[in-house]
Amino acid sequence: MTEVGKQDGVLDNVRRALGRTTTVAPVPLEDFAAPRAESDPDAVLKRFIDEVQLVRGAVHLCASNDLVPTILQIQPPEAGEIAISGSHLLSDLAVERELVANGCSVFNTAGVDHEKLVTRLAGAAAGITSVDYALAETGTLAVSSDEPAALLVSLLPPVHIAIVRRAQIFASLDEVINGLGQQALEARAGGRSVSFITGPSRTSDVELVLSIGVHGPKELHVIVVP
Amino acid sequence: MTTNLTERSHAALGDSTLQRALGKATNTFIERRREAITSVDDWEALRVRARRVKEHTINHLDHYLTQLVENVEAQKGKVFWAQTGEDVSRYIIDLARARGVTSVVKSKSMATEEIELNHALEAARIVPVETDLGEYIIQLANEKPSHIIVPAIHKTRDQISDLFEEKLGQGRPHEVADITRLARQRLRNEFLSAGMGITGANFLIAETGTLVLVENEGNIRLSTQVPKIHVAVVGIEKVIPKYSDLSVFLRLLARSGTGQKQTAYVSFLNGPRQVDREPGFEFHLILMDNGRTRILADEHMRESLYCIRCGACLNVCPVYQKIGGQAYGWIYPGPIGAVISPQLQSLEQAGELPFASSLCGACRDACPVQINLPDMLLGLRAAAKESKIDKKAGEQTMMRGYAFAARHPKLFALGGKLMRTFTRLMAKDGQVKSAPFAPLSDWTKYRDFPAPRGGSFRARWKKGTK
Numbered sequence: 001m002t003e004v005g006k007q008d009g010v011l012d013n014v015r016r017a018l019g020r021t022t023t024v025a026p027v028p029l030e031d032f033a034a035p036r037a038e039s040d041p042d043a044v045l046k047r048f049i050d051e052v053q054l055v056r057g058a059v060h061l062c063a064s065n066d067l068v069p070t071i072l073q074i075q076p077p078e079a080g081e082i083a084i085s086g087s088h089l090l091s092d093l094a095v096e097r098e099l100v101a102n103g104c105s106v107f108n109t110a111g112v113d114h115e116k117l118v119t120r121l122a123g124a125a126a127g128i129t130s131v132d133y134a135l136a137e138t139g140t141l142a143v144s145s146d147e148p149a150a151l152l153v154s155l156l157p158p159v160h161i162a163i164v165r166r167a168q169i170f171a172s173l174d175e176v177i178n179g180l181g182q183q184a185l186e187a188r189a190g191g192r193s194v195s196f197i198t199g200p201s202r203t204s205d206v207e208l209v210l211s212i213g214v215h216g217p218k219e220l221h222v223i224v225v226p
Numbered sequence: 227m228t229t230n231l232t233e234r235s236h237a238a239l240g241d242s243t244l245q246r247a248l249g250k251a252t253n254t255f256i257e258r259r260r261e262a263i264t265s266v267d268d269w270e271a272l273r274v275r276a277r278r279v280k281e282h283t284i285n286h287l288d289h290y291l292t293q294l295v296e297n298v299e300a301q302k303g304k305v306f307w308a309q310t311g312e313d314v315s316r317y318i319i320d321l322a323r324a325r326g327v328t329s330v331v332k333s334k335s336m337a338t339e340e341i342e343l344n345h346a347l348e349a350a351r352i353v354p355v356e357t358d359l360g361e362y363i364i365q366l367a368n369e370k371p372s373h374i375i376v377p378a379i380h381k382t383r384d385q386i387s388d389l390f391e392e393k394l395g396q397g398r399p400h401e402v403a404d405i406t407r408l409a410r411q412r413l414r415n416e417f418l419s420a421g422m423g424i425t426g427a428n429f430l431i432a433e434t435g436t437l438v439l440v441e442n443e444g445n446i447r448l449s450t451q452v453p454k455i456h457v458a459v460v461g462i463e464k465v466i467p468k469y470s471d472l473s474v475f476l477r478l479l480a481r482s483g484t485g486q487k488q489t490a491y492v493s494f495l496n497g498p499r500q501v502d503r504e505p506g507f508e509f510h511l512i513l514m515d516n517g518r519t520r521i522l523a524d525e526h527m528r529e530s531l532y533c534i535r536c537g538a539c540l541n542v543c544p545v546y547q548k549i550g551g552q553a554y555g556w557i558y559p560g561p562i563g564a565v566i567s568p569q570l571q572s573l574e575q576a577g578e579l580p581f582a583s584s585l586c587g588a589c590r591d592a593c594p595v596q597i598n599l600p601d602m603l604l605g606l607r608a609a610a611k612e613s614k615i616d617k618k619a620g621e622q623t624m625m626r627g628y629a630f631a632a633r634h635p636k637l638f639a640l641g642g643k644l645m646r647t648f649t650r651l652m653a654k655d656g657q658v659k660s661a662p663f664a665p666l667s668d669w670t671k672y673r674d675f676p677a678p679r680g681g682s683f684r685a686r687w688k689k690g691t692k
Binding site: 207 | 382403451513
């Protein structure tokens with residue numbers, strides 16, 4: 001492989017184009033006043049549900065002890081293997097144990113190396129993750145690599161089931177972006193990734209006709225627990 | 227290029243299938259965008275802010291690029307500065323060879339289209355597979371994309387069914403859902419076997435070294451999460467200062483592009499994944515100049531670097547609506563293409579593009595970062611005239627004559643009188659159908675010129691009639 005080295009001729013060209021020889025840190029722009037966000041929690045929840053449904057996701061509201069029955073309604077044991085990410089919420093709620101007790105075949109992704117993980121997930125029938133944030137404004141879920149395997153579990157199987165706590169639902173994009181930005185600043189040394197997920201995978205590349213489930217999941221189910 | 231813009235436009239105008247596809251697509255996009263922008267409280271405030279952020283960043287590009295690179299490298303990402311497209315291709319080919327990679331999955335990227343990376347990879351016996359459905363179609367058809375965000379906008383479902391039947395040999399997919407399913411199945415295998423994923427980026431965040439990618443299909447998530455090596459090829463103008471700047475841009479981009487409030491997926495990537503847990507993961511960021519610092523050096527044209535590649539200016543452009551993307555002849559079509567192609571290439575090569583505009587201003591009104599496209603098109607036209615690239619000598623002489631007459635009132639009055647008499651003599655039913663000599667005859671070849679009625683404005687002004 002060729003030596004890359006310190007070849008920042010481009011940066012010199014940038015300086016020259018801007019008419020300077022040394023880089024000076026500018027005065028940052030003043031902050032932008034974000035639009036006022038809805039603060040009533042019931043209105044926020046309603047907006048979240050509406051927006052997820054608008055992008056063809058399904059929302060299920062249930063009590064914590066109804067979680068596994070709700071999952072089984074979406075994904076009965078005979079539908080195939082269910083993969084779960086390394087989520088604290090899922091282990092706190094003993095999701096794996098109860099699914100197995102109900103006859104499901106469960107793939108626990110903990111500690112599986114990348115290649116095996118990818119192959120196995122590609123064959124799974126559904127993937128269950130929790131989320132870092134949910135966003136009412138657009139019906140968006142934010143899933144991150146802080147939850148081991150969550151980015152792949154929410155991507156490769158044809159069905160994605162996301163478990164969201166009510167307290168994780170925020171009204172506006174600004175709140176979520178600012179939260180993620182703060183985390184990114186603090187975790188500057190780590191390879192942290194986040195995916196925003198808004199509805200199932202879609203394309204309109206053929207005659208602008210909407211087609212669901214091109215590369216990612218064909219179904220997105222959001223289960224909201226208290 | 228073997229044909230010129232006029233010839234390519236004629237071909238496009240004579241293609242009734244293309245005309246139907248373009249009409250439907252551009253109208254649908256305009257309608258969806260109009261609806262989407264009503265879902266935010268103050269659209270104009272977002273545009274003003276986005277423009278300010280871009281203006282600030284571009285004016286301090288050296289600072290923000292330096293900050294970005296420090297942060298990417300602190301997260302064990304590798305940064306490569308590429309002056310030209312060849313530099314980019316060479317780096318990727320060398321990397322692929324060093325890692326024994328023989329096939330790469332690519333997600334839609336205008337930057338890699340711009341430098342024709344696929345040709346270079348193929349020549350080096352590395353198989354590039356386009357994974358965005360539209361790009362996959364274009365790659366199978368061996369064509370160039372015709373729209374920034376919907377590359378196969380010019381193709382009908384029937385044409386795509388034919389193409390899949392011929393190239394994939396798995397029968398004829400009839401419905402759109404069948405086409406999608408077949409593509410999913412074929413491309414899944416490519417994702418699982420590729421050794422490298424290549425993407426572009428919509429935004430680079432300087433303060434955190436984060437790469438932001440916006441999409442609907444999930445192929446970008448797969449390209450960046452499945453192969454262990456991720457290479458991003460990004461123009462240097464894509465950097466923005468802060469994470470919090472994203473909320474403005476994300477609100478603008480999807481609404482302007484596809485008319486969605488939010489695309490299905492947005493990926494925020496920081497460095498290689500799992501550096502500590504498992505070896506073999508790599509992230510390479512290639513920061514590409516390829517003509518951008520030339521644009522940066524020109525203060526008048528600098529704002530063309532604010533573009534966030536949403537495609538809104540294409541959809542509203544009366545020229546794009548009729549000739550489509552491929553007739554422009556360069557990778558970036560529409561008003562923004564007519565502005566940046568002559569600058570990224572050269573005025574000699576693409577100097578005819580700035581003339582493919584009616585200067586109606588619809589592009590400026592649609593642009594989420596308020597780029598003054600008509601003004602820059604005029605600037606490029608003037609540059610083309612001065613460098614004699616536009617060789618219509620008759621037109622130049624005529625305009626010089628007009629400029630002289632306009633400064634001499636008596637001559638102007640006489641000239642006006644002559645023109646009125648002359649056009650009336652040539653007119654039939656009040657319209658001049660064909661002028662006797664160039665460049666006037668070039669004009670009347672496609673349009674009629676109404677002969678003036680009544681006296682001159684100056685005569686009427688004197689008489690006090692209105």
